[in-house]
Amino acid sequence: MEAKKTAVKTKKxxxxxxxxxxxxxxxMAMAGLAFILVMVAVALLSPWIAPYSYxxxxxxxxxxxxxxxxxxxxxxxxxxxxxxxxxxxxxxxRIGFISAGVAALGGIxxxxxxxxxxxxxxxxxxxxxxxxxSVPSLLMSIAIAASLGPGFTNCxxxxxxxxxxxxxxxxxxxxxxxxxxxxxxxxxxxNASDFRIIWKHVLPNAISPMLVQATMGVASGILGxxxxxxxxxxxQPPEPEWGAMLSAGRNYIRDYWHVVLFPGITIMLTxxxxxxxxxGLRDALDPRLKN
Amino acid sequence: xGRYILKRIFAMVFVVLGVTFLIFTILYFTPGDPARMxxxxxxxxxxxxxxxxxxxxxDPFLVRFFTYVKQVFIDxxxxxxxxxxxxVSSEILSRFPKTFEVxxxxxxxxxxxxxxxxxxAAVNQYTWKDNASMVVALLGVSMPHFWVGLMLSLLFALxxxxxxxxxxxxxxxxxxxxxxxxxxxxxxxxxxxxxxxxEVIRQDYIVTARAKGLKESTVIYVHALRNxxxxxxxxxxxxxGVQLGGAIVVESVFSIPGLGSxxxxxxxxxxYPAVQGSVLFVSIVFGLVMLLVDIMYxxxxxxxxxxxxxxxxxG
Numbered sequence: 001m002e003a004k005k006t007a008v009k010t011k012k013x014x015x016x017x018x019x020x021x022x023x024x025x026x027x028m029a030m031a032g033l034a035f036i037l038v039m040v041a042v043a044l045l046s047p048w049i050a051p052y053s054y055x056x057x058x059x060x061x062x063x064x065x066x067x068x069x070x071x072x073x074x075x076x077x078x079x080x081x082x083x084x085x086x087x088x089x090x091x092x093x094r095i096g097f098i099s100a101g102v103a104a105l106g107g108i109x110x111x112x113x114x115x116x117x118x119x120x121x122x123x124x125x126x127x128x129x130x131x132x133x134s135v136p137s138l139l140m141s142i143a144i145a146a147s148l149g150p151g152f153t154n155c156x157x158x159x160x161x162x163x164x165x166x167x168x169x170x171x172x173x174x175x176x177x178x179x180x181x182x183x184x185x186x187x188x189x190x191n192a193s194d195f196r197i198i199w200k201h202v203l204p205n206a207i208s209p210m211l212v213q214a215t216m217g218v219a220s221g222i223l224g225x226x227x228x229x230x231x232x233x234x235x236q237p238p239e240p241e242w243g244a245m246l247s248a249g250r251n252y253i254r255d256y257w258h259v260v261l262f263p264g265i266t267i268m269l270t271x272x273x274x275x276x277x278x279x280g281l282r283d284a285l286d287p288r289l290k291n
Numbered sequence: 292x293g294r295y296i297l298k299r300i301f302a303m304v305f306v307v308l309g310v311t312f313l314i315f316t317i318l319y320f321t322p323g324d325p326a327r328m329x330x331x332x333x334x335x336x337x338x339x340x341x342x343x344x345x346x347x348x349x350d351p352f353l354v355r356f357f358t359y360v361k362q363v364f365i366d367x368x369x370x371x372x373x374x375x376x377x378x379v380s381s382e383i384l385s386r387f388p389k390t391f392e393v394x395x396x397x398x399x400x401x402x403x404x405x406x407x408x409x410x411x412a413a414v415n416q417y418t419w420k421d422n423a424s425m426v427v428a429l430l431g432v433s434m435p436h437f438w439v440g441l442m443l444s445l446l447f448a449l450x451x452x453x454x455x456x457x458x459x460x461x462x463x464x465x466x467x468x469x470x471x472x473x474x475x476x477x478x479x480x481x482x483x484x485x486x487x488x489x490e491v492i493r494q495d496y497i498v499t500a501r502a503k504g505l506k507e508s509t510v511i512y513v514h515a516l517r518n519x520x521x522x523x524x525x526x527x528x529x530x531x532g533v534q535l536g537g538a539i540v541v542e543s544v545f546s547i548p549g550l551g552s553x554x555x556x557x558x559x560x561x562x563y564p565a566v567q568g569s570v571l572f573v574s575i576v577f578g579l580v581m582l583l584v585d586i587m588y589x590x591x592x593x594x595x596x597x598x599x600x601x602x603x604x605x606g
Contacts, residue, residue, distance in 0.1 A: 131309030
């Protein structure tokens with residue numbers, strides 16, 4: 001009995017290991033992962049390693065160009081942009097990761113119910129999702145953010161709700177394939193509970209597209225948060241979320257381009273890294289590309 | 292085919308009713324009093340209360356909802372804006388052409404840049420050309436549209452003075468906003484084109500086409516691209532549908548008086564009829580574009596066309 005258990009366990013680990021090993025071979029994906037880890041570390045450590053505080057004003061040195069003291073220059077209140085970007089990661093990255101996580105969790109749950117049970121549950125869930133998806137997702141998050149009021153948590157809720165339907169739809173499609181498999185029938189024939197079948201048999205075999213989607217979802221969460229803040233509906237000043245920095249700097253762009261350039265580049269590189277990781281993950285999970 | 296289209300339009304009626312309910316509910320729970328917004332801070336409480344009663348804002352949720360549904364779906368009236376008393380439908384109709392121009396030109400930019408880039412990458416898989424195009428495409432999808440817009444306007448309007456920085460008029464006003472949206476779209480389309488072309492290019496009929504001595508360009512553009520087109524059409528259609536709902540953030544960067552800016556200002560000033568009316572309009576347009584995409588499939592792929600015809604014969 002004991003030996004059997006370990007055997008099963010080793011086999012499970014090896015599938016994960018195969019994927020990870022294939023992912024590790026992908027240089028682009030690893031470069032992306034490395035950059036994200038650096039950004040996360042910088043954001044976590046920002047109170048200790050940032051040269052200035054994010055709200056330390058220096059009204060004698062407003063709009064300084066990039067220099068040795070201020071690598072990325074200073075903004076309209078003389079705040080150090082480099083430090084603000086480091087602190088900003090705490091907002092932007094957290095919004096990205098949490099909103100993608102919540103959306104994936106909610107979407108996968110809804111999609112599992114719709115895809116596994118079918119019938120009336122499926123119809124109801126899918127019709128509601130049709131309604132949600134017939135409004136462009138940015139517009140949906142704007143409406144929700146306006147209704148809840150601006151702020152960090154509300155921004156996450158708005159982004160999660162508006163991106164959830166995509167996960168649900170993918171999960172459902174994936175479940176429809178897997179639920180007809182023989183091993184699911186086998187599990188059902190030994191009277192396993194629905195929850196057990198979904199959790200142990202269907203979900204692990206259906207989840208790979210959602211993993212890729214969630215990685216990319218972190219990226220779109222960060223972009224969505226930036227757009228919300230840019231319209232004044234997201235994280236509020238003086239908090240240094242990257243989109244809020246762009247929004248605050250846009251009026252000074254004519255003479256002080258550095259105020260807008262650096263936060264934008266930071267967003268771009270972060271999204272780029274997440275997309276590279278997502279691409280790598282998709283290739284690693286694709287059985288057709290197995291070597 | 293005709294029957295399928297009718298069925299889809301019938302289904303859309305329910306989606307639109309659902310959207311009405313959804314947006315109505317969201318706005319119902321939005322804090323802020325439209326009556327106070329209209330009258331300003333100087334108005335007395337009595338005046339505000341009177342206006343609330345007049346606008347029907349004190350009625351229960353369901354009464355307000357059904358009044359609105361009756362007004363929209365039976366009297367075909369989207370109401371008048373709280374802010375400037377103009378009819379919402381005429382405001383939407385006067386703004387939609389601008390949004391339409393921006394959307395079409397953005398999609399054109401995206402297609403003209405994206406598809407050739409994707410084909411070049413697929414045909415030269417694993418060479419420097421492939422890598423270079425995919426890096427460009429990845430950069431395209433990784434930049435926030437409005438930031439690209441700001442950077443373009445910094446360079447071409449403020450520094451070089453070649454293009455106007457904001458406003459709406461001739462084609463010169465459209466180039467920067469549409470380019471900033473189009474570049475992102477081009478990245479997505481290029482990535483889709485590459486992966487879809489790679490799947491097709493290994494098929495037997497491509498080998499056959501080459502074997503019978505066709506020119507390489509004919510093989511790629513006629514035999515391969517046509518078969519790779521369906522996912523690309525989906526991507527392009529989706530982009531068009533989203534953009535016809537208003538380039539929300541880019542419109543704000545370039546002060547374009549389109550649908551997007553109407554909705555954002557409506558949301559900010561609690562102009563409920565304006566927001567409800569335009570979201571409704573956007574969802575109908577989105578639904579129609581998606582229907583158009585499905586019809587396009589039939590033109591791109593004879594197999595799908597045959598399916599419709601078979602269904603008709605059966606029914």
